[in-house]
Amino acid sequence: MSRASRYLGWLILAAITVATVAPIGYRPISGMPVSIERFGAFALLAFLLALGYPRHRWQVLVLAVAAAGALEAFQLLEVTRHGRVADFMVKVAGCGCGAAASLAAGLLWPRLGPRGEA
Structure with missing residues (x-):
């Protein structure tokens, strides 16, 4: 489960990056x-990255928030896009809820916890 969560999390980040910095028509x-x-x-x-790296949930949260900030800033480089503080705050709230849900899942289902992480 941990390995699949890691792969899916990184794929989601790649997809978010493409969707965020591509021209608005795409x-x-x-x-x-x-x-x-x-x-x-x-x-x-x-959620996926925190589930995949359960011993590093805080670092995952920082990474996700930093990615949100960087992607909002990169939007300023694309003429058809715009980075906004309000959009960033929505993304930060999503990051917090996703990380918290991962923690809750680890508490409810201990097999999802940091026991077997490499």
Whole structure:
């Protein structure tokens, strides 16, 4: 489970990066409000990486928040995109909730905890 969570987490980060820095015309649209998309994407990212690296949850949270900040800043380089503090804050909230959900999952299901991490 830990290895799969790691792979999926890094794949999610790659997908978020492409969707965030690509021109607006290439951004996938789910039909959900964009704040929910942002929140959900970063919650999933933090959840999977924190689940994959259970002994490093704080570092994962810092990494996810730093990625959110960097991606918002990179949007300023693309003419059709815009980085906003409000968008960053939604992503930070998603990161926090995802990391907290990982911690809760580890407490509820101890097999998901840091026992077997390499």
